[in-house]
Amino acid sequence: MTHTVLVLNGPNLNLLGAREPATYGHETLADISQLCADTAAECGLTVEFRQTNREGELLDWIHQARGRCAAILINPAAWTHTSVAIRDALVASELPVIEVHLSNVHKREAFRHLSFVSPIAIGVICGLGSQGYRLALQYISHSLKG
Numbered sequence: 001m002t003h004t005v006l007v008l009n010g011p012n013l014n015l016l017g018a019r020e021p022a023t024y025g026h027e028t029l030a031d032i033s034q035l036c037a038d039t040a041a042e043c044g045l046t047v048e049f050r051q052t053n054r055e056g057e058l059l060d061w062i063h064q065a066r067g068r069c070a071a072i073l074i075n076p077a078a079w080t081h082t083s084v085a086i087r088d089a090l091v092a093s094e095l096p097v098i099e100v101h102l103s104n105v106h107k108r109e110a111f112r113h114l115s116f117v118s119p120i121a122i123g124v125i126c127g128l129g130s131q132g133y134r135l136a137l138q139y140i141s142h143s144l145k146g
């Protein structure tokens with residue numbers, strides 16, 4: 001049985017590659033999904049990769065992961081800085097959580113320095129672009145074997 005990792009992406013990340021390349025690079029979300037699939041295959045994981053612009057949908061997916069998935073990798077995008085609801089749902093999932101951001105949020109506007117998710121995450125990766133997703137999956141694979 002392979003472990004399933006739920007990879008969740010928040011609002012506007014569907015626009016990747018089309019706008020703001022100086023901040024977010026040229027890769028599309030489909031490119032990142034493929035990178036996650038390739039990494040999962042190398043690591044012996046199964047990945048479910050999703051994006052939504054509706055907070056309630058993201059909450060439903062987190063609720064449904066409880067007892068079904070081994071871990072959650074999440075880029076909550078703008079909801080990182082606003083959503084107590086997402087943080088509470090992640091805690092209720094009782095799953096290990098890794099928070100990933102494409103950009104280095106600490107180099108950006110002050111409102112991006114606060115994350116409601118970071119205090120309940122195992123770890124946070126930011127500023128490494130799509131490689132952050134790959135590194136997070138490798139870490140999850142390593143920790144599930146250990």
Ligand code: CA2
Pocket residue numbers: 011012013015016017018019020024075076077078079080100101102103104105112
């Ligand atoms: O760096 C990240 O991954 C962020 O989570 C991206 C969010 C931002 O609100 C966070 O502070 C940091 C924004 C995602 C929106 O992505 C876009 C992509 C292309 C064009 C416009 C937005």
